[in-house]
Amino acid sequence: MDSPNASNEAEVWADLQPDSWSNAISSDGNIFTNLYSFTKELIERELEFKKHDIIIEVGCGTGEVISNISTSVPRVGVDINESFISLCQSRYPDINFFVVDATGLVEWFRSSPFKDCKSPLIICANNTMNIIPLSIRYGVVQQMRLVCGARGRVMVSYWNGRYFSHGVASFYRHNPTLCGPVDVKRDVDWANNTLVTSSQYHTQWLTPEKVIRLMRSYDIDIQESSTLIKDDFMLVEDLGIFVFFSSLTSGARDIYDSDEAQKFYSDVWGGGTAHLGVYKSVKLSVDPHVLSSQIMAAQILHEEQFCDVVRRNIEHIEVDGKRVPIPCRFLDMGSGYGSFLRRVREEGFMRNGIGIDFSAHMCQQCYVNNQLANMTDVIEIRNESFLDMSVEDEAVDVVISMDAFYHVGANRHRQILKEAHRVLRPGGWLLFSDVMEFDGINKAELQPIYDATHVTSLGSVNAYAKHASDLGYKGFSFESHAANVNTHYEAILNLVKILRHHPDPRKRFDVSESFYNSLVTSMTTWRDLAAGRIEWGFFTMRKV
Numbered sequence: 001m002d003s004p005n006a007s008n009e010a011e012v013w014a015d016l017q018p019d020s021w022s023n024a025i026s027s028d029g030n031i032f033t034n035l036y037s038f039t040k041e042l043i044e045r046e047l048e049f050k051k052h053d054i055i056i057e058v059g060c061g062t063g064e065v066i067s068n069i070s071t072s073v074p075r076v077g078v079d080i081n082e083s084f085i086s087l088c089q090s091r092y093p094d095i096n097f098f099v100v101d102a103t104g105l106v107e108w109f110r111s112s113p114f115k116d117c118k119s120p121l122i123i124c125a126n127n128t129m130n131i132i133p134l135s136i137r138y139g140v141v142q143q144m145r146l147v148c149g150a151r152g153r154v155m156v157s158y159w160n161g162r163y164f165s166h167g168v169a170s171f172y173r174h175n176p177t178l179c180g181p182v183d184v185k186r187d188v189d190w191a192n193n194t195l196v197t198s199s200q201y202h203t204q205w206l207t208p209e210k211v212i213r214l215m216r217s218y219d220i221d222i223q224e225s226s227t228l229i230k231d232d233f234m235l236v237e238d239l240g241i242f243v244f245f246s247s248l249t250s251g252a253r254d255i256y257d258s259d260e261a262q263k264f265y266s267d268v269w270g271g272g273t274a275h276l277g278v279y280k281s282v283k284l285s286v287d288p289h290v291l292s293s294q295i296m297a298a299q300i301l302h303e304e305q306f307c308d309v310v311r312r313n314i315e316h317i318e319v320d321g322k323r324v325p326i327p328c329r330f331l332d333m334g335s336g337y338g339s340f341l342r343r344v345r346e347e348g349f350m351r352n353g354i355g356i357d358f359s360a361h362m363c364q365q366c367y368v369n370n371q372l373a374n375m376t377d378v379i380e381i382r383n384e385s386f387l388d389m390s391v392e393d394e395a396v397d398v399v400i401s402m403d404a405f406y407h408v409g410a411n412r413h414r415q416i417l418k419e420a421h422r423v424l425r426p427g428g429w430l431l432f433s434d435v436m437e438f439d440g441i442n443k444a445e446l447q448p449i450y451d452a453t454h455v456t457s458l459g460s461v462n463a464y465a466k467h468a469s470d471l472g473y474k475g476f477s478f479e480s481h482a483a484n485v486n487t488h489y490e491a492i493l494n495l496v497k498i499l500r501h502h503p504d505p506r507k508r509f510d511v512s513e514s515f516y517n518s519l520v521t522s523m524t525t526w527r528d529l530a531a532g533r534i535e536w537g538f539f540t541m542r543k544v
Contacts, residue, residue, distance in 0.1 A: 032239065034239075035239045036064065040069060043065075055121045056120055057075075059079055060088065061079060062087055063087070063092055067088075067095060078105070080100070118152075120147060122144045122147055122154045130204045138218065148246065153244055154244070155243070155244050157242045158206050168182070168195060180198055181198070193205040193207070206241065211241050211243060212224075213388055224236070264511070270292075270295060273299045273339045274336040275336070276403055276485065277297075277488050278298055282487070284487070295492065302402070305481075306340065307343065307344065310344060329351055330349070330352075330353035330397070332355045333356050333389075333416070333420065334386055334402070334407075337362055337366050337369055338370060340402055342375055352380075353378065354380045354382060356384055356389055357382075359383075360383050363382075386404070387412060387419060388419065392423070393423065394423065396423055396428065399429070400432060406453065410457035417430070417467045421543055427544070428543050430540075434459075436460050436464075436534070436536070437457070437460055438534070439462055445529065446529060452525055473541040477540045479540075480535060481538070485536050486527055486530040489527040490527045500516060
């Protein structure tokens with residue numbers, strides 16, 4: 001069965017006629033009737049439980065969910081399909097409906113009449129999330145989380161994969177106006193509970209176990225519950241799986257995805273790169289232009305040294321006893337702006353590549369950078385977590401990463417290596433650089449760094465070695481470049497301070513005082529604590 005094309009899939013849903021969906025779910029004997037009733041009751045209980053002051057349905061379709069909610073708070077439905085919204089506006093004049101692309105939900109909300117609401121309930125019901133193209137799915141989750149804020153909550157519901165065969169037999173096969181004719185042999189992937197028809201209609205039903213795994217890849221640690229609770233949780237009711245969460249627990253996304261953070265990485269860190277640099281004996285300049293060039297040169301040198309690591313290893317890759325010709329298939333876990341994928345392509349190492357990153361902003365900029373380099377046909381960017389990737393098993397020859405793994409904490413490092421092992425072909429290499437802590441240091445001394453990165457530990461070389469051994473990797477090696485960490489953060493800190501007060505307003509680092517103070521504190525902490533405590537360098541290991 002062919003995989004769905006994301007752009008085609010989005011076009012199909014955006015152009016779908018409202019009667020197709022509305023008639024399908026309202027037909028006699030519809031299998032979702034009881035689920036709709038339960039969804040309505042659960043949402044009404046949640047509105048009272050958390051005292052929400054507005055409910056917003058993302059992907060409201062023809063309004064069957066939002067219109068049935070009994071509440072005194074404002075009800076709002078948004079959808080990308082203009083026909084759906086027109087139908088909703090005519091049917092339910094007491095509800096506010098808007099044509100909104102879910103990837104721009106935050107921008108819409110901040111300029112909407114509801115921008116002052118403090119405790120929104122954001123819902124995305126009835127498997128809508130699994131109709132949204134995979135490439136933007138995490139970005140939509142992030143948008144909902146940002147709108148819900150500190151006092152709100154998000155509810156996403158999925159259709160239970162344990163009943164997928166029932167859905168195919170009793171629903172999809174009987175609704176060709178919705179999804180086109182269903183050829184079970186051609187269109188159904190039973191192993192993955194996925195349906196993709198010839199009309200490009202696509203749906204996937206997840207099991208509760210897969211929903212838990214998916215949420216954890218978003219850093220949403222959920223527990224199963226049979227009733228509403230204050231913490232993040234999952235509730236399973238026959239055909240429905242309901243996930244409630246109020247925030248994403250990883251601070252890494254906040255570090256990278258806010259507008260001010262993006263300005264920092266664009267104006268200060270270098271724009272096309274977001275990793276540490278190799279400085280050797282460079283004396284840092286006080287001239288902002290020269291200092292900025294030194295920071296960029298150091299990052300380029302890091303990439304050049306990493307290219308040497310790649311060059312030494314890919315020449316010896318074997319798959320099923322045969323040498324894999326260069327260029328190879330690459331995967332970058334935490335690809336950021338995509339600079340290193342483009343670099344290995346330019347060096348002739350890469351035939352095609354996939355970049356995985358949880359920052360929607362960075363993925364968007366990476367795509368623009370790839371366009372400028374004429375590489376969109378050879379580099380695919382996916383906005384998702386590298387803890388649980390959509391990449392198929394044994395699909396790539398080389399997995400790379402530059403200074404990304406420490407952001408999710410040492411407790412997830414084994415899962416990262418396991419996920420890389422899954423997608424690597426036998427004989428393939430995992431090559432990465434990362435920031436860690438030295439063994440035997442006083443962990444209390446590193447607490448300010450833990451706080452700044454929102455983790456409880458950075459991990460160590462020995463911990464990575466044990467994970468690699470346990471997972472069956474061979475050829476483990478590490479090359480230290482720890483002496484550069486202090487210099488790098490000193491350079492960044494100095495440039496931040498200089499640009500903050502630059503006499504030219506066009507070059508001034510113009511961010512809020514709170515963000516600036518937080519940034520200076522973080523950079524100072526890294527600079528002052530790095531020496532003798534923070535390790536950094538290149539890892540090499542091979543899947544046999």
